[in-house]
Amino acid sequence: MIYLDNAASTPVRPEVREAMAEALTTTFGNPSSSHAAGRAARALVDRARDQLSEVLNCRPREVVFTGGGSEAENLALRGPLTRLQGRGRHLIVSAVEHEAVLETARDLQHHGYEVTELGVDRFGLVSPESLAAALREDTVLVSVMLANNEVGTVEPVEELVAVTRERSTALFHTDATQALGKLPLDVGRLGVDMLTVSAHKIGGPKGAGALFVRHGTPLDAVVTGGGQERNRRSGTENVPGIVGLGLAAQLAERERESEAIRLGGLAERLRGRIRELVPDAHPTGAPFGRRLPNFCTLAIPGLEGELLLMRLDRAGLCASAGSACASGSQAPSHVLLAMGLPPSLAGAHLRLTLGRGTTEAEVEEAAEIVGREVAQLRTAAAV
Amino acid sequence: MIYLDNAASTPVRPEVREAMAEALTTTFGNPSSSHAAGRAARALVDRARDQLSEVLNCRPREVVFTGGGSEAENLALRGPLTRLQGRGRHLIVSAVEHEAVLETARDLQHHGYEVTELGVDRFGLVSPESLAAALREDTVLVSVMLANNEVGTVEPVEELVAVTRERSTALFHTDATQALGKLPLDVGRLGVDMLTVSAHKIGGPKGAGALFVRHGTPLDAVVTGGGQERNRRSGTENVPGIVGLGLAAQLAERERESEAIRLGGLAERLRGRIRELVPDAHPTGAPFGRRLPNFCTLAIPGLEGELLLMRLDRAGLCASAGSACASGSQAPSHVLLAMGLPPSLAGAHLRLTLGRGTTEAEVEEAAEIVGREVAQLRTAAAV
Numbered sequence: 101m102i103y104l105d106n107a108a109s110t111p112v113r114p115e116v117r118e119a120m121a122e123a124l125t126t127t128f129g130n131p132s133s134s135h136a137a138g139r140a141a142r143a144l145v146d147r148a149r150d151q152l153s154e155v156l157n158c159r160p161r162e163v164v165f166t167g168g169g170s171e172a173e174n175l176a177l178r179g180p181l182t183r184l185q186g187r188g189r190h191l192i193v194s195a196v197e198h199e200a201v202l203e204t205a206r207d208l209q210h211h212g213y214e215v216t217e218l219g220v221d222r223f224g225l226v227s228p229e230s231l232a233a234a235l236r237e238d239t240v241l242v243s244v245m246l247a248n249n250e251v252g253t254v255e256p257v258e259e260l261v262a263v264t265r266e267r268s269t270a271l272f273h274t275d276a277t278q279a280l281g282k283l284p285l286d287v288g289r290l291g292v293d294m295l296t297v298s299a300h301k302i303g304g305p306k307g308a309g310a311l312f313v314r315h316g317t318p319l320d321a322v323v324t325g326g327g328q329e330r331n332r333r334s335g336t337e338n339v340p341g342i343v344g345l346g347l348a349a350q351l352a353e354r355e356r357e358s359e360a361i362r363l364g365g366l367a368e369r370l371r372g373r374i375r376e377l378v379p380d381a382h383p384t385g386a387p388f389g390r391r392l393p394n395f396c397t398l399a400i401p402g403l404e405g406e407l408l409l410m411r412l413d414r415a416g417l418c419a420s421a422g423s424a425c426a427s428g429s430q431a432p433s434h435v436l437l438a439m440g441l442p443p444s445l446a447g448a449h450l451r452l453t454l455g456r457g458t459t460e461a462e463v464e465e466a467a468e469i470v471g472r473e474v475a476q477l478r479t480a481a482a483v
Numbered sequence: 484m485i486y487l488d489n490a491a492s493t494p495v496r497p498e499v500r501e502a503m504a505e506a507l508t509t510t511f512g513n514p515s516s517s518h519a520a521g522r523a524a525r526a527l528v529d530r531a532r533d534q535l536s537e538v539l540n541c542r543p544r545e546v547v548f549t550g551g552g553s554e555a556e557n558l559a560l561r562g563p564l565t566r567l568q569g570r571g572r573h574l575i576v577s578a579v580e581h582e583a584v585l586e587t588a589r590d591l592q593h594h595g596y597e598v599t600e601l602g603v604d605r606f607g608l609v610s611p612e613s614l615a616a617a618l619r620e621d622t623v624l625v626s627v628m629l630a631n632n633e634v635g636t637v638e639p640v641e642e643l644v645a646v647t648r649e650r651s652t653a654l655f656h657t658d659a660t661q662a663l664g665k666l667p668l669d670v671g672r673l674g675v676d677m678l679t680v681s682a683h684k685i686g687g688p689k690g691a692g693a694l695f696v697r698h699g700t701p702l703d704a705v706v707t708g709g710g711q712e713r714n715r716r717s718g719t720e721n722v723p724g725i726v727g728l729g730l731a732a733q734l735a736e737r738e739r740e741s742e743a744i745r746l747g748g749l750a751e752r753l754r755g756r757i758r759e760l761v762p763d764a765h766p767t768g769a770p771f772g773r774r775l776p777n778f779c780t781l782a783i784p785g786l787e788g789e790l791l792l793m794r795l796d797r798a799g800l801c802a803s804a805g806s807a808c809a810s811g812s813q814a815p816s817h818v819l820l821a822m823g824l825p826p827s828l829a830g831a832h833l834r835l836t837l838g839r840g841t842t843e844a845e846v847e848e849a850a851e852i853v854g855r856e857v858a859q860l861r862t863a864a865a866v
Contacts, residue, residue, distance in 0.1 A: 298719075336552075425584075
């Protein structure tokens, strides 16, 4: 099996598995317990918090561990609203956000909030000008992702933050789920108030994510109870998951630059090879330098996307059309539609996302499989 | 180290660790992906859902996996409210609920909901009469736990559900976090609409819980996004955590009756032995038959609780005063206060909770340690 769906989830790294197994075996206390077993668990959570805060260049106490990226995004969007009610009820999100942001914004619309969805250009980029035009006096929150999960486009978050600061008092959240381990995530440089990460996209476990919350950011918990995570997220900490997140983030950051070069080269080769075999395959997303290095996305005209993916799967290649969350859905992707791709092209969108384990040989074989399956589908359609 | 704080958290069972390690190693796909790697992950989630639904005697689709018990309780309390707004905005909870219910109810009070907290008797029991008196036409939700986490009192949930059905259209949620693996949890017999469980109290991992939601119960997600868990909880499923929850629940249920007898005997012995050594130690909670078998809770007059716990910890005994979530807090427990225990007694409350690994020798030694440390504290105080 060739696995080129690392944007959906990644294999857990052996070092991370070992650290988690160790935590699962020896450190079973509740981190809130004050006895020895509890303190041992607390120490693991603290260490992971230190690891992640080093990667993000923030203070440890600015990290809130959650049950995953989606929960972190819900916390980012929902958490500040009550305290900011005096300032307004207007939110701005980009039209290409992950469902955890878009659907949450839509849910908030049903509860009396007004939401502006910023359009993007054909590369999937949000323009600072469109954000400037959308900002209002009553805008309380802006959420634009650092890198898109369907085409890998890297948004100009620093510029968008600057525009937000110039024109409003709104908070700025960015979804860095796909960016972690691929781009530098220095929250000082980015200037964001909140930033979401997830473990299972970087060789860590599912069920662990975190929200960076800049000191002083108004925030109420979404999950209330025992008051863990400094009252920002209640519930017994997922100690092995948090251990896995901290270590995976540290390792991914350490290898970030070399992996970006390696994966960038492999993705380029994959794209080139597929276009040799399928000359009308149309690259989607942004050009080199404005997209994540591990993304290779293509629209293939005249094909039914689901059918192609099924054939690739049968041939041993795990690929996707876009977000895993929308798998099986026949509707064209909201991201591709926002980018102005005709629905006919969007239907046959192919997302190949490389990861730590991806080899040159796999990339060659994957291109062959894609070329062969596309050709066979076209022959079948022509008969 | 003798670990008698199994109500706070439990060691992960070896079988569960192995199943999780297997899931962490081999099954890394996103359950929402339609390719082979995704389907393999989906199969693990499905199997765990089957296992848990067998334990609860419900349909698999009535199980919603969450990131833990607290999140499940938030979903139970918050999830139905929007759809029931036409019926009313009144909630009833018992005064001895876990913080995840109590604090959530209090948070809802700040958002325009009215909450009645039902008092309890000296055993910690909620009376059906007090619930009957509190139910109103605009009551939309009742939440009373199946078994209390600080003293182990088992609430008369079946009767409370019957009263609720007679007098209102309110939904009934019960927190079965401590009850799972100790009491039969047949949701048909209990009659509840929603029921919360958590993995790490029964030899499963932290970071995995579930809410039973009876078919037809109005519910909106608290964590929105990709629409996982049939739109009731978004976010990539914590596959290894869910695997651990399903297996731990199945194993706990299989051993439930024999363990209840074994632990009941050990707890009785522990209680008796401590009372021999500390004759004025005062058992708290309900009498035998109305409390969880693995609970031994005592109030010890004239002592400072935190000081005693620190000494026990230093002597190698992990114990607690009550909820782990409130560890380190100097305030008397809300549960003991609701039971009418004088604050002076509440301050020196000792919760010893037994688990699968607890042996007879440990119980003997724990009693010795408690007796010795109490005597030394008292001698020191007398000097």
